[in-house]
Amino acid sequence: MSNDLILQISNRIKEKRKEQKITLQELAAEVGVTKGLISQIENSRTVPSLTVLLSIIKSLHVDLNDFFDKLDTSSSNEPLIIRAGEISTIEKEYTKGTHYFRITSFKHQGKLVDVVLYKQEKTARKGYVSTQAHEFDYMLKGKMQYTIEGKKYVLEAGDSFYYDARKEHHTKCLSEEPFEMLVVYFFDEE
Incomplete structure (x- = not known):
């Protein structure tokens, strides 16, 4: 991959x-x-x-x-298959209790799309962050809260959420077990 x-x-x-x-x-x-x-x-x-x-x-x-x-600049119109063992752990924020696993990334219509599995533990103390992207989240497990511009949004398993991640945002785990979500970042062209 x-x-x-x-x-x-x-x-x-x-x-x-x-x-x-x-x-x-x-x-x-x-x-x-x-x-x-x-x-x-x-x-x-x-x-x-x-x-x-x-x-x-x-x-x-x-x-x-x-x-x-060694950068791979090839492009292909073949279907992309990502095997379970090919998912890589990535560091995003330096916070204990947050875990990112990159599934894949690719260009679509000239824009970078990054697909990540994100897990956050109840004990994580994460500050406000922003990303140069729009973000689509699909809750897989648990319950969490987003805080964006002072507004709170609670998501549970099965919920979807789409927002402008360029705005500072904060996540908090509300369930005893870590919440898990599929995150798709749509990076802006710049």
Whole structure:
């Protein structure tokens, strides 16, 4: 299975940074951007400008050819099958009790679509976040609450929810067991 090019670049940045044992803060200081921006880039929440991307690669002391060498740029009209063992764990927020599992990502009509299984435990203490995407959620298990612009929305198994995830939002598990939802991110073109 081949991830979208943007996700591959995000993952490559994180991989190279961790290989060199460089913290987010250290890389951000070297590049001249915020730690939050580096985190958003690594977690595919935003796409860096060409200048920032090149600065990141340079700051990681990686040859440009080496950085881009193994990226899969092929495209196919074949059906996509994702086997259970191909789902990968991804880090999004640095909060204990939240778990993201990427099922797949692809481009549709020029826009990035990212499909994730998200689980959150009752004890998770997660702050407000935003993503450069619109988001569709389908609750698989449990009960949860979204808070968006001061409004609270409660979802239970079987419920669907679609919203502009660029707005700061907060999730809270309301069930004893972790809630699980299928999340589809529709990233904006920029």
